[in-house]
Amino acid sequence: MCTAVLYKNRYFGRNLDYDHSFGEQVVLTPRKFPFFFPDGQKLQNHYAILGMALVAEDYPLYYDGMNEKGLAMAGLLFAGNAVYHSSADGKDNIPSWAFIPWILGQCETVDEAEKLLFRLNLTDVSFSEALPPSPLHWMIADKERSIVVESTADGLHIYENPVGVLTNNPPFPFHLENLNQYLNLTAEEPENRFSSVVELKPFSRGMGAIGLPGDWSSSSRFVRAAFVRSNSVSEEGEDVSQFFHILGAVEQPEGCVHLGKGRYEKTIYSSCCDLEKGIYYDKTYDICSIRKVALAAQSLDGTGLQRLQIG
Numbered sequence: 001m002c003t004a005v006l007y008k009n010r011y012f013g014r015n016l017d018y019d020h021s022f023g024e025q026v027v028l029t030p031r032k033f034p035f036f037f038p039d040g041q042k043l044q045n046h047y048a049i050l051g052m053a054l055v056a057e058d059y060p061l062y063y064d065g066m067n068e069k070g071l072a073m074a075g076l077l078f079a080g081n082a083v084y085h086s087s088a089d090g091k092d093n094i095p096s097w098a099f100i101p102w103i104l105g106q107c108e109t110v111d112e113a114e115k116l117l118f119r120l121n122l123t124d125v126s127f128s129e130a131l132p133p134s135p136l137h138w139m140i141a142d143k144e145r146s147i148v149v150e151s152t153a154d155g156l157h158i159y160e161n162p163v164g165v166l167t168n169n170p171p172f173p174f175h176l177e178n179l180n181q182y183l184n185l186t187a188e189e190p191e192n193r194f195s196s197v198v199e200l201k202p203f204s205r206g207m208g209a210i211g212l213p214g215d216w217s218s219s220s221r222f223v224r225a226a227f228v229r230s231n232s233v234s235e236e237g238e239d240v241s242q243f244f245h246i247l248g249a250v251e252q253p254e255g256c257v258h259l260g261k262g263r264y265e266k267t268i269y270s271s272c273c274d275l276e277k278g279i280y281y282d283k284t285y286d287i288c289s290i291r292k293v294a295l296a297a298q299s300l301d302g303t304g305l306q307r308l309q310i311g
Helices: 096-104 110-117 172-182 218-231 239-248
Strands: 002-007 011-018 025-029 049-056 059-067 072-077 092-095 120-123 136-141 146-152 155-160 258-260 266-274 279-284 291-294
Touching (some): 002 239, 011 059, 011 072, 011 239, 049 266, 059 096, 059 266, 096 110, 096 120, 110 146, 110 155, 120 155, 155 172, 239 279
Parallel strands (some): 092 120
Antiparallel strands (some): 059 072, 072 136, 136 146, 266 279
């Protein structure tokens, strides 16, 4: 289970929540690394990509990341709803595991990505026998807007994302509709609307948000992240720290979500992409200090992957 957020149309990132790591690391894919796709398409020259990836057979399977133009993307678990399809004539047939580099390698903006999406067919081709397709949906963001992409049994869906948040099941339209249940929540001191004849007043700060869900379900995390994001205030120079505080509002401590057989879900890592400066930040469950790596400090014109130690 995961949560992704876009803050101030500049900071994009996510929590990855699972019971164990797969060995993911921060990876830079330079402009001339050859991306090959099963239907014969390839990207030989493309934008450089920086983000969190599992490297398998010298191929970066990105969880999230951004390109050198300030476009960012993350894949989040969508089990039970995600459906990938067989190859179709007249479509760009791209396997789900190659979707992030296919978009980030070619597009500068969400508008450009959206044009590609109308030709897209996400296929059910496995990366390998050991790595079948993961059931995902995706959030794509730049400095102007964000969208959600979901491939389901009835095809590919593209949704405008006005709240700048994505979690997991159910499908995205449910999460937007569900926010209507919480329209009374406020960061301000609440007023007495309960009764005109009974004198009622707050006895604590923060009572305007009573009813904000506090569990770790995807629907509750969506509401909580959307509320915290929309009410967050930070000054110049404090935005990255504030972004991680927003993700911290939905962070999962180990032990609170039991998966059985001694397995517990936790926030494996949290990331933040500064889309203006091209800086990737992260912290892990065990390393709470925020680390960073800048695109400007890297060589972007090579052909080989760069697995980066960030500090």
